[in-house]
Amino acid sequence: MTIDTAQDLPVGPRRSIELDSDEALRLLGSVSFGRIVFTRHALPTVRPVNHVLDNGDIVIRTHEGAALTARAGQADGQGVVVAYEADAIDPDTHLGWSVVVTGYAHLVTDAEELARYQALLTPWVHRTMDYAVRIRPDLITGVRLTADVTGARPTADDESGGA
Numbered sequence: 001m002t003i004d005t006a007q008d009l010p011v012g013p014r015r016s017i018e019l020d021s022d023e024a025l026r027l028l029g030s031v032s033f034g035r036i037v038f039t040r041h042a043l044p045t046v047r048p049v050n051h052v053l054d055n056g057d058i059v060i061r062t063h064e065g066a067a068l069t070a071r072a073g074q075a076d077g078q079g080v081v082v083a084y085e086a087d088a089i090d091p092d093t094h095l096g097w098s099v100v101v102t103g104y105a106h107l108v109t110d111a112e113e114l115a116r117y118q119a120l121l122t123p124w125v126h127r128t129m130d131y132a133v134r135i136r137p138d139l140i141t142g143v144r145l146t147a148d149v150t151g152a153r154p155t156a157d158d159e160s161g162g163a
Contacts, residue, residue, distance in 0.1 A: 013148040014094065024099040024142030027088070029053035034086035036060065036135075038105070040067045051084070052121045057136055058084050058101060059108070061121050061129040069131050072107045079104030084135055089145065099142035101135065108132040 019027070028034070032050045039045065045067065049060045062069045071080045082105045087098035108114050108131070117132040 015146050015148045017144045017146060019097065019099070019142035019144055021137075021140040021142075024101075024140050025053065025056060025137070027097050027142065028058070028086045028099045028101065031086050031088055034058075034084055036068065036105075037083040037085070038068055038071055038080065040071070050121065050124055051086070052117070054117075054120075054134075057134050059117050059121065059132055059134050061117065061123055062131045062133055063127055063129050064131065066131075068105070068133060069107070072105045072133050079106045079136070081105075082135055093147075095145050095147060097142060097144045099140070101137040101141075102139040103135050103137040105133050105135045108134050 032052070033048065034051050035046050035048050037044055037046050047068065049062075051058050051060045053059075068082075074080075082103065084101045084103075085098065087096060089096035089098065108117060114132055118129075121132075123129045
């Protein structure tokens with residue numbers, strides 16, 4: 001593996017500022033792309049998906065053969081535990097925000113709701129997406145990555161460097 005050093009990385013400290021859940025959900029609703037994390041064969045699986053935020057719930061569309069469709073369909077009344085992550089990080093400055101939601105995912109079974117989500121959310125790929133999965137957030141966390149204009153050295157909590 002080689003590292004492309006042609007582009008200089010920005011210099012200077014950054015701050016990681018915790019977001020409250022309302023601001024985190026507002027930011028999540030401002031983008032249409034995220035990553036869903038769920039368990040498949042007892043291992044974590046990550047899939048990029050597009051979403052819509054509906055009354056605080058995250059809704060994605062899926063298809064019959066998708067692993068998430070099967071997992072959410074087999075879940076008991078509580079649903080299946082998932083995590084959902086979305087962000088907007090500038091590739092040059094590494095500034096922006098990241099939000100992670102953990103909650104329970106359920107298949108949308110009401111025909112009217114399903115039709116509404118099919119109208120609201122257009123799949124990226126040319127594939128029949130007859131299912132929708134709703135994620136009800138239980139835990140919402142987020143950080144905003146900003147330039148540290150104070151010049152203070154970052155603490156371990158301020159450096160998010162991918163961990």
